[in-house]
Amino acid sequence: MATPNQKAPQAPLQAALAQFLPLEKTFKDAMKLAERFQRAEGFREYLRRRAAFVIPAVALFVLISVACAAATVILLAERHPLLALPGMVLAPFVLVGSFFVEAFVFFSWIEGRALAQALGRRSNQPFNFGPMPRVPWVLAALFLVLPVIALFAVSGTAALVLILLAVGIIGAIARFDR
Numbered sequence: 001m002a003t004p005n006q007k008a009p010q011a012p013l014q015a016a017l018a019q020f021l022p023l024e025k026t027f028k029d030a031m032k033l034a035e036r037f038q039r040a041e042g043f044r045e046y047l048r049r050r051a052a053f054v055i056p057a058v059a060l061f062v063l064i065s066v067a068c069a070a071a072t073v074i075l076l077a078e079r080h081p082l083l084a085l086p087g088m089v090l091a092p093f094v095l096v097g098s099f100f101v102e103a104f105v106f107f108s109w110i111e112g113r114a115l116a117q118a119l120g121r122r123s124n125q126p127f128n129f130g131p132m133p134r135v136p137w138v139l140a141a142l143f144l145v146l147p148v149i150a151l152f153a154v155s156g157t158a159a160l161v162l163i164l165l166a167v168g169i170i171g172a173i174a175r176f177d178r
Helices: 012-020 023-039 041-049 051-079 081-118 137-154 156-176
Strands: none
Touching: 023 041, 023 081, 041 051, 041 081, 051 081, 051 137, 051 156, 081 137, 137 156
């Protein structure tokens, strides 16, 4: 007699990978966030009212992702011509992965701010960052931190400008979003 809803045992390597690289959990969390956006009128309205902040932030995330993907290809190709092909194979993963991490953390943060405002728990401090979102640290390290380091190696000025723009837009949201 079979028992329903019983999980099959995972292979040791698969279990270790799931623990240190929580792709499935992060993807499920992102899907839940998207579902909450679709179903929660208050969250959608909050984002609509803040489109002047959200749209430039998303455009900046796209720019950062493209720069990170390009830097990965350039850095590997500069090391040796045979590394250009693996760099080109990695580029789409870096592009999608870095954008996913940036967007997931940003919209989780925005959702926390929307909830805090709806519940009347917003602070009146000049820079109100609100609650810290959950960050998928392993994914952030793989798809954002390492490519940004590659971008610094390729063009420190471009990396610095993009980082300052990202910090600036988050600071502007924290300061002027009331």
